[in-house]
Amino acid sequence: MKQKFFTLIMIVVLAIGANTAFGAIGDKFDPFVDSQHNYALNYTLPAAGTVSLSITSVNDAPLANITVSNLLPASVTSYTGAASSSQAAGDYTLSFKIVFSNAAVVNDVYNIAFTTNVTTGGCSNNINVNVTIRTKPVYNIAISTATPGGCQALKAVPANNVDASVGSVNSITYTVTPAGAPAGVASYSYTVGMSSAEFTTLNCTTCGSGKTGTANYTATFESVEGTGGTVRGSVSGTFTMTAAYGGGVYAMTATANDIDVTYSAMPTIGDGTNGGFY
Amino acid sequence: MLTGFGLLAKAQSTLQRPFEGALHTYRVNVGVGASYDFYITANADGSGLYDDGLTGEFDINNATGTVGDDGLATAQIQWNNGASSHIYYLWLEATAPGGCSNLINIQITPQANQFDLLSENVPVTNTVSCPATASADGFNASSDAYSAGYTTLTFKVLRENATINPLTASANGWSFVPTLNVDPDLSLGKVIISIAGTTSGTIAPVAGRYLVNGTDNEVIVTVSIENAPGYTRDITLSVTEQREDNTNLNDSDPSNDNATHTIEVMPIINGMGGA
Numbered sequence: 001m002k003q004k005f006f007t008l009i010m011i012v013v014l015a016i017g018a019n020t021a022f023g024a025i026g027d028k029f030d031p032f033v034d035s036q037h038n039y040a041l042n043y044t045l046p047a048a049g050t051v052s053l054s055i056t057s058v059n060d061a062p063l064a065n066i067t068v069s070n071l072l073p074a075s076v077t078s079y080t081g082a083a084s085s086s087q088a089a090g091d092y093t094l095s096f097k098i099v100f101s102n103a104a105v106v107n108d109v110y111n112i113a114f115t116t117n118v119t120t121g122g123c124s125n126n127i128n129v130n131v132t133i134r135t136k137p138v139y140n141i142a143i144s145t146a147t148p149g150g151c152q153a154l155k156a157v158p159a160n161n162v163d164a165s166v167g168s169v170n171s172i173t174y175t176v177t178p179a180g181a182p183a184g185v186a187s188y189s190y191t192v193g194m195s196s197a198e199f200t201t202l203n204c205t206t207c208g209s210g211k212t213g214t215a216n217y218t219a220t221f222e223s224v225e226g227t228g229g230t231v232r233g234s235v236s237g238t239f240t241m242t243a244a245y246g247g248g249v250y251a252m253t254a255t256a257n258d259i260d261v262t263y264s265a266m267p268t269i270g271d272g273t274n275g276g277f278y
Numbered sequence: 279m280l281t282g283f284g285l286l287a288k289a290q291s292t293l294q295r296p297f298e299g300a301l302h303t304y305r306v307n308v309g310v311g312a313s314y315d316f317y318i319t320a321n322a323d324g325s326g327l328y329d330d331g332l333t334g335e336f337d338i339n340n341a342t343g344t345v346g347d348d349g350l351a352t353a354q355i356q357w358n359n360g361a362s363s364h365i366y367y368l369w370l371e372a373t374a375p376g377g378c379s380n381l382i383n384i385q386i387t388p389q390a391n392q393f394d395l396l397s398e399n400v401p402v403t404n405t406v407s408c409p410a411t412a413s414a415d416g417f418n419a420s421s422d423a424y425s426a427g428y429t430t431l432t433f434k435v436l437r438e439n440a441t442i443n444p445l446t447a448s449a450n451g452w453s454f455v456p457t458l459n460v461d462p463d464l465s466l467g468k469v470i471i472s473i474a475g476t477t478s479g480t481i482a483p484v485a486g487r488y489l490v491n492g493t494d495n496e497v498i499v500t501v502s503i504e505n506a507p508g509y510t511r512d513i514t515l516s517v518t519e520q521r522e523d524n525t526n527l528n529d530s531d532p533s534n535d536n537a538t539h540t541i542e543v544m545p546i547i548n549g550m551g552g553a
Binding site: 028151152154156157158160161162164165207216227228264265266267268269270271273275276277278 | 304305306307308309312314321322323324337342345367370372373374376377378379380381383384443444456
Protein backbone atom coordinates (compact mmCIF):
# COMPACT_ATOMS: atom_id res chain seq x y z
CA MET A 1 0.00 0.00 0.00
CA LYS A 2 2.79 2.30 0.90
CA GLN A 3 4.60 1.57 -2.33
CA LYS A 4 1.45 2.31 -4.29
CA PHE A 5 1.14 5.62 -2.51
CA PHE A 6 4.63 6.64 -3.56
CA THR A 7 3.93 5.53 -7.01
CA LEU A 8 0.97 7.78 -7.22
CA ILE A 9 2.79 10.67 -5.67
CA MET A 10 5.59 10.23 -8.09
CA ILE A 11 3.43 10.57 -11.07
CA VAL A 12 5.91 13.12 -11.83
CA VAL A 13 5.07 15.76 -14.23
CA LEU A 14 7.27 14.10 -16.74
CA ALA A 15 6.21 16.03 -19.69
CA ILE A 16 9.59 17.54 -20.58
CA GLY A 17 8.82 21.03 -21.56
CA ALA A 18 5.24 20.50 -20.54
CA ASN A 19 3.95 23.44 -22.42
CA THR A 20 5.43 22.35 -25.72
CA ALA A 21 3.47 20.26 -28.13
CA PHE A 22 5.21 17.18 -29.42
CA GLY A 23 5.89 16.40 -33.02
CA ALA A 24 6.64 19.68 -34.74
CA ILE A 25 9.76 19.44 -36.85
CA GLY A 26 12.32 21.69 -35.33
CA ASP A 27 10.98 21.59 -31.82
CA LYS A 28 12.98 20.19 -28.93
CA PHE A 29 12.02 16.63 -29.70
CA ASP A 30 12.82 16.95 -33.40
CA PRO A 31 15.62 19.46 -33.31
CA PHE A 32 17.33 20.78 -36.38
CA VAL A 33 20.98 20.27 -36.95
CA ASP A 34 22.82 23.24 -35.44
CA SER A 35 20.15 24.20 -32.98
CA GLN A 36 19.82 24.38 -29.25
CA HIS A 37 16.94 23.72 -26.92
CA ASN A 38 16.17 24.12 -23.27
CA TYR A 39 14.50 21.22 -21.57
CA ALA A 40 12.63 21.29 -18.26
CA LEU A 41 10.80 18.72 -16.18
CA ASN A 42 8.89 19.15 -12.93
CA TYR A 43 9.01 16.42 -10.40
CA THR A 44 8.02 15.89 -6.78
CA LEU A 45 9.84 13.80 -4.24
CA PRO A 46 7.49 12.67 -1.48
CA ALA A 47 10.51 11.92 0.65
CA ALA A 48 14.21 12.36 0.40
CA GLY A 49 15.73 10.69 -2.59
CA THR A 50 17.97 10.99 -5.63
CA VAL A 51 17.43 11.56 -9.31
CA SER A 52 19.45 10.74 -12.35
CA LEU A 53 19.57 12.10 -15.86
CA SER A 54 20.81 9.96 -18.67
CA ILE A 55 21.31 11.12 -22.23
CA THR A 56 22.38 8.33 -24.49
CA SER A 57 22.71 7.39 -28.07
CA VAL A 58 20.02 5.20 -29.56
CA ASN A 59 21.36 4.47 -33.00
CA ASP A 60 25.03 5.05 -32.55
CA ALA A 61 24.47 8.74 -32.67
CA PRO A 62 27.77 10.32 -31.60
CA LEU A 63 27.47 11.96 -28.24
CA ALA A 64 30.19 14.32 -29.36
CA ASN A 65 27.61 16.02 -31.55
CA ILE A 66 25.66 17.28 -28.57
CA THR A 67 26.61 19.44 -25.66
CA VAL A 68 24.62 19.43 -22.44
CA SER A 69 24.88 22.34 -20.04
CA ASN A 70 23.04 24.46 -17.51
CA LEU A 71 22.04 21.50 -15.43
CA LEU A 72 19.72 22.30 -12.53
CA PRO A 73 19.12 21.64 -9.73
CA ALA A 74 22.70 21.79 -8.62
CA SER A 75 22.49 18.36 -7.09
CA VAL A 76 22.28 16.97 -10.60
CA THR A 77 25.83 17.13 -11.83
CA SER A 78 25.81 14.56 -14.56
CA TYR A 79 23.75 13.48 -17.52
CA THR A 80 25.34 10.07 -17.75
CA GLY A 81 22.89 8.38 -15.41
CA ALA A 82 24.78 8.88 -12.16
CA ALA A 83 22.62 9.43 -9.13
CA SER A 84 22.43 12.95 -7.83
CA SER A 85 23.17 13.87 -4.31
CA SER A 86 20.25 13.41 -1.97
CA GLN A 87 17.34 15.76 -2.35
CA ALA A 88 14.83 16.48 0.34
CA ALA A 89 11.15 15.89 -0.20
CA GLY A 90 9.58 18.60 -2.27
CA ASP A 91 8.90 19.96 -5.73
CA TYR A 92 11.72 20.39 -8.17
CA THR A 93 12.35 21.41 -11.73
CA LEU A 94 15.01 19.69 -13.71
CA SER A 95 16.35 21.85 -16.51
CA PHE A 96 19.18 21.66 -18.92
CA LYS A 97 20.22 22.80 -22.37
CA ILE A 98 21.33 20.68 -25.29
CA VAL A 99 23.23 22.13 -28.19
CA PHE A 100 22.96 20.02 -31.31
CA SER A 101 26.01 20.90 -33.27
CA ASN A 102 26.37 21.52 -36.95
CA ALA A 103 27.94 18.10 -37.10
CA ALA A 104 24.84 16.40 -35.82
CA VAL A 105 23.61 13.78 -38.22
CA VAL A 106 20.10 13.76 -39.52
CA ASN A 107 18.00 10.93 -38.12
CA ASP A 108 20.40 10.28 -35.29
CA VAL A 109 18.37 9.61 -32.16
CA TYR A 110 19.26 10.51 -28.62
CA ASN A 111 17.35 9.32 -25.63
CA ILE A 112 16.77 11.49 -22.59
CA ALA A 113 15.87 9.47 -19.52
CA PHE A 114 15.09 10.73 -16.04
CA THR A 115 14.67 8.59 -12.98
CA THR A 116 13.65 9.40 -9.43
CA ASN A 117 14.36 7.17 -6.46
CA VAL A 118 13.04 7.64 -2.97
CA THR A 119 15.59 6.60 -0.45
CA THR A 120 13.16 5.18 2.03
CA GLY A 121 11.09 2.42 0.59
CA GLY A 122 13.02 2.21 -2.67
CA CYS A 123 10.24 3.32 -4.95
CA SER A 124 11.10 4.98 -8.19
CA ASN A 125 9.69 6.48 -11.30
CA ASN A 126 11.13 7.35 -14.63
CA ILE A 127 10.42 8.93 -17.98
CA ASN A 128 12.29 9.03 -21.25
CA VAL A 129 11.92 10.54 -24.60
CA ASN A 130 13.67 10.10 -27.90
CA VAL A 131 15.03 13.15 -29.68
CA THR A 132 15.55 12.77 -33.39
CA ILE A 133 17.85 15.07 -35.32
CA ARG A 134 16.16 16.73 -38.25
CA THR A 135 17.64 18.27 -41.34
CA LYS A 136 18.23 21.98 -41.35
CA PRO A 137 15.27 24.11 -42.26
CA VAL A 138 15.16 25.38 -45.80
CA TYR A 139 14.37 28.91 -46.82
CA ASN A 140 14.68 29.39 -50.54
CA ILE A 141 15.82 32.54 -52.20
CA ALA A 142 16.29 33.10 -55.91
CA ILE A 143 17.79 35.74 -58.11
CA SER A 144 16.70 36.17 -61.67
CA THR A 145 16.82 38.70 -64.43
CA ALA A 146 14.92 39.53 -67.55
CA THR A 147 17.78 41.58 -68.95
CA PRO A 148 18.97 39.68 -71.97
CA GLY A 149 22.48 41.06 -72.38
CA GLY A 150 23.77 40.82 -75.94
CA CYS A 151 25.22 43.94 -77.46
CA GLN A 152 26.18 46.85 -75.27
CA ALA A 153 24.30 50.10 -75.50
CA LEU A 154 25.26 52.89 -77.88
CA LYS A 155 24.34 56.53 -77.83
CA ALA A 156 21.70 57.32 -80.40
CA VAL A 157 23.24 60.71 -81.05
CA PRO A 158 26.93 60.48 -80.26
CA ALA A 159 29.04 63.58 -79.89
CA ASN A 160 30.87 64.78 -82.94
CA ASN A 161 33.79 62.52 -83.79
CA VAL A 162 33.33 60.49 -80.61
CA ASP A 163 32.27 56.91 -80.93
CA ALA A 164 28.82 55.97 -79.77
CA SER A 165 30.00 53.72 -76.97
CA VAL A 166 31.52 56.57 -75.00
CA GLY A 167 29.30 57.48 -72.09
CA SER A 168 26.63 55.04 -73.14
CA VAL A 169 25.01 53.44 -70.13
CA ASN A 170 23.74 49.90 -69.88
CA SER A 171 21.15 48.98 -67.29
CA ILE A 172 20.65 45.55 -65.87
CA THR A 173 18.03 44.56 -63.32
CA TYR A 174 17.99 41.51 -61.12
CA THR A 175 15.01 40.38 -59.12
CA VAL A 176 15.51 38.70 -55.76
CA THR A 177 12.69 36.54 -54.51
CA PRO A 178 12.71 34.91 -51.08
CA ALA A 179 10.16 32.11 -51.14
CA GLY A 180 8.88 29.27 -48.99
CA ALA A 181 9.75 30.42 -45.50
CA PRO A 182 9.70 27.42 -43.14
CA ALA A 183 7.69 27.45 -39.94
CA GLY A 184 9.46 29.08 -37.06
CA VAL A 185 11.45 31.70 -38.91
CA ALA A 186 12.06 34.67 -36.66
CA SER A 187 13.88 36.85 -39.14
CA TYR A 188 15.90 36.80 -42.31
CA SER A 189 17.90 39.05 -44.55
CA TYR A 190 19.93 38.70 -47.67
CA THR A 191 22.81 40.36 -49.44
CA VAL A 192 22.60 41.11 -53.12
CA GLY A 193 25.51 42.20 -55.21
CA MET A 194 26.64 42.58 -58.78
CA SER A 195 30.11 42.16 -60.10
CA SER A 196 32.01 42.16 -63.34
CA ALA A 197 35.63 41.64 -64.16
CA GLU A 198 35.28 43.46 -67.45
CA PHE A 199 32.98 46.37 -66.77
CA THR A 200 34.76 48.36 -64.11
CA THR A 201 32.18 51.11 -63.96
CA LEU A 202 29.53 48.69 -62.77
CA ASN A 203 27.54 50.32 -60.02
CA CYS A 204 24.50 49.20 -58.07
CA THR A 205 23.38 51.84 -55.64
CA THR A 206 20.64 49.75 -54.06
CA CYS A 207 22.58 46.55 -53.65
CA GLY A 208 24.00 45.54 -50.31
CA SER A 209 23.20 43.64 -47.17
CA GLY A 210 20.23 43.58 -44.83
CA LYS A 211 17.71 43.29 -47.61
CA THR A 212 14.31 41.67 -47.19
CA GLY A 213 11.36 40.93 -49.39
CA THR A 214 11.03 40.53 -53.12
CA ALA A 215 12.71 43.44 -54.83
CA ASN A 216 14.47 44.58 -57.97
CA TYR A 217 18.05 45.74 -57.96
CA THR A 218 19.44 47.66 -60.89
CA ALA A 219 23.03 48.24 -61.80
CA THR A 220 24.49 50.34 -64.55
CA PHE A 221 27.75 50.30 -66.40
CA GLU A 222 29.21 52.18 -69.29
CA SER A 223 29.76 50.39 -72.54
CA VAL A 224 33.32 49.37 -73.23
CA GLU A 225 34.37 49.11 -76.84
CA GLY A 226 36.35 46.06 -77.77
CA THR A 227 35.39 44.20 -74.62
CA GLY A 228 32.75 41.65 -73.95
CA GLY A 229 32.01 40.48 -70.49
CA THR A 230 29.66 39.27 -67.88
CA VAL A 231 27.69 40.94 -65.15
CA ARG A 232 27.02 38.54 -62.33
CA GLY A 233 24.16 39.05 -59.93
CA SER A 234 24.64 37.22 -56.65
CA VAL A 235 22.50 36.70 -53.62
CA SER A 236 23.04 35.05 -50.28
CA GLY A 237 21.09 35.25 -47.07
CA THR A 238 20.57 33.92 -43.62
CA PHE A 239 17.56 33.31 -41.46
CA THR A 240 17.15 32.85 -37.76
CA MET A 241 14.69 30.46 -36.16
CA THR A 242 12.68 31.25 -33.08
CA ALA A 243 13.81 29.80 -29.79
CA ALA A 244 11.05 27.20 -30.02
CA TYR A 245 12.68 26.01 -33.21
CA GLY A 246 16.16 25.93 -31.82
CA GLY A 247 17.25 29.48 -32.51
CA GLY A 248 19.66 28.42 -35.24
CA VAL A 249 21.00 30.74 -37.86
CA TYR A 250 21.02 29.11 -41.28
CA ALA A 251 22.03 30.03 -44.74
CA MET A 252 19.21 30.58 -47.12
CA THR A 253 19.13 28.15 -49.98
CA ALA A 254 19.66 29.96 -53.22
CA THR A 255 17.96 28.04 -55.95
CA ALA A 256 19.88 30.28 -58.33
CA ASN A 257 22.38 32.37 -56.49
CA ASP A 258 24.51 33.57 -59.40
CA ILE A 259 22.98 34.80 -62.60
CA ASP A 260 25.27 35.89 -65.37
CA VAL A 261 24.26 38.26 -68.09
CA THR A 262 26.69 38.22 -70.95
CA TYR A 263 27.47 41.15 -73.18
CA SER A 264 29.28 40.76 -76.46
CA ALA A 265 32.17 42.87 -77.66
CA MET A 266 31.72 45.67 -80.09
CA PRO A 267 34.54 46.89 -82.31
CA THR A 268 36.92 49.49 -81.00
CA ILE A 269 36.83 52.80 -82.75
CA GLY A 270 39.76 55.11 -82.38
CA ASP A 271 42.78 54.69 -80.20
CA GLY A 272 44.83 56.74 -77.82
CA THR A 273 46.38 58.73 -80.62
CA ASN A 274 43.53 59.07 -83.04
CA GLY A 275 40.23 59.08 -81.25
CA GLY A 276 38.08 59.39 -84.32
CA PHE A 277 38.30 60.33 -87.94
CA TYR A 278 41.66 61.53 -89.07
CA MET B 279 51.96 85.76 -86.98
CA LEU B 280 49.21 84.09 -85.04
CA THR B 281 46.61 85.99 -86.98
CA GLY B 282 48.17 84.89 -90.22
CA PHE B 283 48.27 81.33 -89.10
CA GLY B 284 44.66 81.53 -88.06
CA LEU B 285 43.58 82.81 -91.40
CA LEU B 286 45.59 80.14 -93.13
CA ALA B 287 44.06 77.45 -90.99
CA LYS B 288 40.59 78.76 -91.63
CA ALA B 289 41.12 78.61 -95.36
CA GLN B 290 42.39 75.08 -95.48
CA SER B 291 40.56 72.18 -96.95
CA THR B 292 40.18 69.85 -94.01
CA LEU B 293 38.33 66.66 -93.26
CA GLN B 294 35.57 68.61 -91.61
CA ARG B 295 35.66 71.64 -93.90
CA PRO B 296 36.66 70.23 -97.27
CA PHE B 297 36.80 72.38 -100.33
CA GLU B 298 34.53 71.52 -103.18
CA GLY B 299 36.60 69.56 -105.61
CA ALA B 300 38.78 68.05 -102.91
CA LEU B 301 39.34 64.38 -102.42
CA HIS B 302 39.85 63.53 -98.78
CA THR B 303 40.73 60.28 -97.12
CA TYR B 304 38.80 59.54 -93.94
CA ARG B 305 40.45 57.08 -91.61
CA VAL B 306 39.33 55.58 -88.34
CA ASN B 307 41.19 53.10 -86.19
CA VAL B 308 38.92 50.09 -85.80
CA GLY B 309 39.43 46.70 -84.22
CA VAL B 310 40.87 44.12 -86.58
CA GLY B 311 38.33 41.85 -88.19
CA ALA B 312 35.36 44.15 -87.97
CA SER B 313 33.34 44.87 -91.04
CA TYR B 314 32.59 48.51 -91.70
CA ASP B 315 30.35 50.79 -93.66
CA PHE B 316 30.79 54.49 -94.35
CA TYR B 317 27.66 56.46 -95.13
CA ILE B 318 26.46 60.04 -95.01
CA THR B 319 23.33 61.43 -93.45
CA ALA B 320 21.72 64.81 -93.27
CA ASN B 321 21.24 64.74 -89.52
CA ALA B 322 23.30 64.07 -86.42
CA ASP B 323 20.88 61.42 -85.22
CA GLY B 324 21.60 59.31 -88.27
CA SER B 325 18.39 60.11 -90.09
CA GLY B 326 18.27 61.42 -93.62
CA LEU B 327 20.51 58.86 -95.25
CA TYR B 328 21.91 60.04 -98.55
CA ASP B 329 22.01 57.64 -101.42
CA ASP B 330 25.53 57.98 -102.69
CA GLY B 331 24.48 56.81 -106.09
CA LEU B 332 21.88 59.53 -106.44
CA THR B 333 23.73 62.34 -104.71
CA GLY B 334 26.00 64.38 -106.90
CA GLU B 335 27.58 66.49 -104.19
CA PHE B 336 29.88 63.73 -103.05
CA ASP B 337 31.13 60.32 -103.98
CA ILE B 338 32.34 57.75 -101.46
CA ASN B 339 34.98 55.36 -102.62
CA ASN B 340 35.50 52.05 -100.83
CA ALA B 341 32.57 52.62 -98.50
CA THR B 342 32.56 49.09 -97.15
CA GLY B 343 35.16 46.56 -96.18
CA THR B 344 36.75 44.52 -93.45
CA VAL B 345 39.42 45.87 -91.16
CA GLY B 346 42.75 44.23 -91.80
CA ASP B 347 45.87 43.98 -89.71
CA ASP B 348 46.52 47.70 -90.08
CA GLY B 349 43.47 48.34 -87.91
CA LEU B 350 42.10 50.95 -90.26
CA ALA B 351 38.78 51.58 -91.88
CA THR B 352 39.40 53.94 -94.74
CA ALA B 353 37.28 55.60 -97.35
CA GLN B 354 37.87 58.41 -99.78
CA ILE B 355 35.27 61.03 -100.41
CA GLN B 356 35.24 63.31 -103.38
CA TRP B 357 33.46 66.54 -102.50
CA ASN B 358 31.88 67.92 -105.61
CA ASN B 359 30.36 71.23 -106.60
CA GLY B 360 27.25 72.01 -104.62
CA ALA B 361 28.47 70.30 -101.50
CA SER B 362 29.06 73.60 -99.75
CA SER B 363 25.34 74.23 -99.55
CA HIS B 364 24.79 71.46 -97.01
CA ILE B 365 26.05 70.11 -93.73
CA TYR B 366 26.73 66.41 -93.77
CA TYR B 367 27.32 63.74 -91.18
CA LEU B 368 29.76 61.05 -92.19
CA TRP B 369 29.16 57.84 -90.26
CA LEU B 370 31.27 54.81 -89.79
CA GLU B 371 29.48 51.76 -88.50
CA ALA B 372 31.78 48.92 -87.51
CA THR B 373 30.43 45.48 -86.73
CA ALA B 374 32.32 42.80 -84.86
CA PRO B 375 32.16 39.22 -86.09
CA GLY B 376 29.84 38.52 -83.15
CA GLY B 377 27.32 40.96 -84.54
CA CYS B 378 27.65 43.93 -82.20
CA SER B 379 28.25 47.33 -83.71
CA ASN B 380 29.87 50.59 -82.80
CA LEU B 381 29.33 53.93 -84.45
CA ILE B 382 31.03 57.22 -84.92
CA ASN B 383 30.17 60.25 -86.97
CA ILE B 384 31.77 63.51 -87.88
CA GLN B 385 30.07 66.68 -88.98
CA ILE B 386 31.29 67.93 -92.32
CA THR B 387 30.72 71.40 -93.67
CA PRO B 388 32.11 71.65 -97.18
CA GLN B 389 33.43 75.00 -98.35
CA ALA B 390 33.83 76.63 -101.71
CA ASN B 391 37.25 75.84 -103.07
CA GLN B 392 39.92 78.36 -102.11
CA PHE B 393 43.04 76.51 -103.19
CA ASP B 394 44.93 78.87 -105.41
CA LEU B 395 48.20 79.08 -107.29
CA LEU B 396 49.09 82.49 -108.54
CA SER B 397 51.88 84.07 -110.49
CA GLU B 398 53.47 87.41 -109.73
CA ASN B 399 56.53 89.51 -110.33
CA VAL B 400 59.40 89.71 -107.86
CA PRO B 401 58.72 91.91 -106.11
CA VAL B 402 55.14 92.20 -107.13
CA THR B 403 55.60 95.88 -108.07
CA ASN B 404 58.48 95.14 -110.36
CA THR B 405 56.49 95.08 -113.56
CA VAL B 406 58.76 97.00 -115.87
CA SER B 407 62.48 96.86 -116.50
CA CYS B 408 65.04 97.59 -119.11
CA PRO B 409 66.74 94.91 -121.13
CA ALA B 410 69.91 93.66 -119.56
CA THR B 411 73.05 94.84 -121.20
CA ALA B 412 75.77 93.24 -119.17
CA SER B 413 78.23 90.89 -120.66
CA ALA B 414 77.06 88.34 -118.16
CA ASP B 415 73.74 88.49 -119.95
CA GLY B 416 75.30 87.81 -123.31
CA PHE B 417 75.37 91.42 -124.39
CA ASN B 418 78.31 91.99 -126.68
CA ALA B 419 78.96 95.44 -127.99
CA SER B 420 81.68 94.41 -130.36
CA SER B 421 80.47 95.34 -133.78
CA ASP B 422 81.62 92.30 -135.56
CA ALA B 423 80.03 90.03 -132.96
CA TYR B 424 77.24 92.24 -131.69
CA SER B 425 74.65 90.58 -129.56
CA ALA B 426 71.73 92.26 -127.84
CA GLY B 427 72.02 89.68 -125.11
CA TYR B 428 69.39 88.23 -122.78
CA THR B 429 67.36 89.55 -119.93
CA THR B 430 66.89 87.35 -116.97
CA LEU B 431 63.62 87.77 -115.08
CA THR B 432 62.25 86.13 -112.00
CA PHE B 433 58.65 85.40 -111.22
CA LYS B 434 57.13 83.91 -108.19
CA VAL B 435 54.44 81.23 -108.07
CA LEU B 436 52.59 81.13 -104.79
CA ARG B 437 50.37 78.55 -103.25
CA GLU B 438 47.50 79.74 -101.04
CA ASN B 439 45.06 77.84 -98.82
CA ALA B 440 46.92 74.60 -98.71
CA THR B 441 45.47 71.45 -97.25
CA ILE B 442 47.27 70.02 -94.28
CA ASN B 443 47.81 66.31 -94.55
CA PRO B 444 46.51 64.90 -91.26
CA LEU B 445 49.02 62.08 -91.32
CA THR B 446 52.06 64.31 -91.64
CA ALA B 447 50.68 67.56 -90.24
CA SER B 448 52.30 69.18 -93.25
CA ALA B 449 50.78 70.87 -96.22
CA ASN B 450 50.19 68.74 -99.27
CA GLY B 451 52.50 69.09 -102.19
CA TRP B 452 51.36 71.00 -105.24
CA SER B 453 52.18 71.17 -108.90
CA PHE B 454 51.64 73.17 -112.02
CA VAL B 455 52.65 73.49 -115.61
CA PRO B 456 54.20 76.89 -116.41
CA THR B 457 53.97 78.56 -119.75
CA LEU B 458 56.07 81.48 -120.88
CA ASN B 459 54.78 83.89 -123.47
CA VAL B 460 56.51 86.90 -125.02
CA ASP B 461 54.59 89.50 -126.91
CA PRO B 462 55.70 90.12 -129.53
CA ASP B 463 57.43 86.85 -129.70
CA LEU B 464 59.60 87.61 -132.70
CA SER B 465 60.71 83.98 -132.64
CA LEU B 466 63.49 84.94 -130.34
CA GLY B 467 64.80 82.91 -127.47
CA LYS B 468 62.75 82.42 -124.33
CA VAL B 469 63.31 79.76 -121.78
CA ILE B 470 62.53 78.84 -118.21
CA ILE B 471 65.93 78.46 -116.65
CA SER B 472 64.86 77.07 -113.33
CA ILE B 473 62.09 76.70 -110.84
CA ALA B 474 63.23 76.37 -107.25
CA GLY B 475 61.85 76.39 -103.75
CA THR B 476 63.44 76.60 -100.33
CA THR B 477 62.74 73.00 -99.49
CA SER B 478 62.17 71.66 -102.95
CA GLY B 479 65.45 72.97 -104.33
CA THR B 480 65.68 73.16 -108.08
CA ILE B 481 62.82 71.17 -109.48
CA ALA B 482 63.15 69.00 -112.52
CA PRO B 483 59.93 68.90 -114.49
CA VAL B 484 58.10 65.66 -115.13
CA ALA B 485 56.36 65.82 -118.47
CA GLY B 486 56.34 69.57 -118.14
CA ARG B 487 54.84 69.52 -114.65
CA TYR B 488 56.71 70.90 -111.68
CA LEU B 489 56.07 69.13 -108.39
CA VAL B 490 56.63 71.32 -105.35
CA ASN B 491 57.25 70.14 -101.83
CA GLY B 492 54.27 70.96 -99.63
CA THR B 493 56.36 72.91 -97.17
CA ASP B 494 57.14 75.47 -99.84
CA ASN B 495 54.48 78.11 -100.19
CA GLU B 496 56.23 79.59 -103.16
CA VAL B 497 58.79 78.88 -105.85
CA ILE B 498 60.93 81.24 -107.86
CA VAL B 499 60.72 80.89 -111.61
CA THR B 500 63.75 82.23 -113.44
CA VAL B 501 63.38 82.90 -117.15
CA SER B 502 65.66 84.17 -119.85
CA ILE B 503 64.38 86.31 -122.68
CA GLU B 504 66.43 87.18 -125.69
CA ASN B 505 66.60 90.93 -126.07
CA ALA B 506 64.94 92.45 -129.10
CA PRO B 507 66.13 96.01 -129.85
CA GLY B 508 63.34 98.26 -130.98
CA TYR B 509 60.54 96.40 -129.24
CA THR B 510 58.71 96.75 -126.04
CA ARG B 511 57.78 93.26 -125.05
CA ASP B 512 55.50 91.76 -122.47
CA ILE B 513 56.75 88.66 -120.76
CA THR B 514 53.98 86.62 -119.19
CA LEU B 515 54.40 83.66 -116.92
CA SER B 516 51.24 81.66 -116.61
CA VAL B 517 50.52 78.79 -114.26
CA THR B 518 48.25 76.14 -115.65
CA GLU B 519 46.96 72.74 -114.70
CA GLN B 520 47.34 73.60 -111.02
CA ARG B 521 46.74 70.77 -108.68
CA GLU B 522 47.21 69.90 -105.01
CA ASP B 523 48.51 66.49 -104.12
CA ASN B 524 46.22 64.07 -102.29
CA THR B 525 43.15 66.28 -102.51
CA ASN B 526 43.45 66.76 -106.29
CA LEU B 527 42.15 70.26 -105.78
CA ASN B 528 42.26 72.52 -108.80
CA ASP B 529 42.89 76.21 -108.92
CA SER B 530 40.06 78.30 -107.58
CA ASP B 531 40.94 81.68 -109.08
CA PRO B 532 42.11 81.90 -112.70
CA SER B 533 42.28 85.68 -112.56
CA ASN B 534 45.67 85.65 -110.87
CA ASP B 535 47.27 82.89 -112.84
CA ASN B 536 49.24 85.24 -115.11
CA ALA B 537 52.00 87.67 -114.24
CA THR B 538 53.37 90.01 -116.86
CA HIS B 539 56.60 91.88 -116.85
CA THR B 540 57.32 94.47 -119.51
CA ILE B 541 60.78 94.81 -120.96
CA GLU B 542 61.08 98.28 -122.23
CA VAL B 543 62.26 98.99 -125.69
CA MET B 544 65.96 98.64 -126.35
CA PRO B 545 67.21 101.26 -128.75
CA ILE B 546 68.28 99.97 -132.07
CA ILE B 547 71.91 100.39 -132.88
CA ASN B 548 72.82 99.92 -136.47
CA GLY B 549 76.22 98.94 -137.65
CA MET B 550 79.09 101.11 -136.59
CA GLY B 551 80.13 103.28 -139.59
CA GLY B 552 81.53 106.67 -140.35
CA ALA B 553 84.06 108.47 -142.47
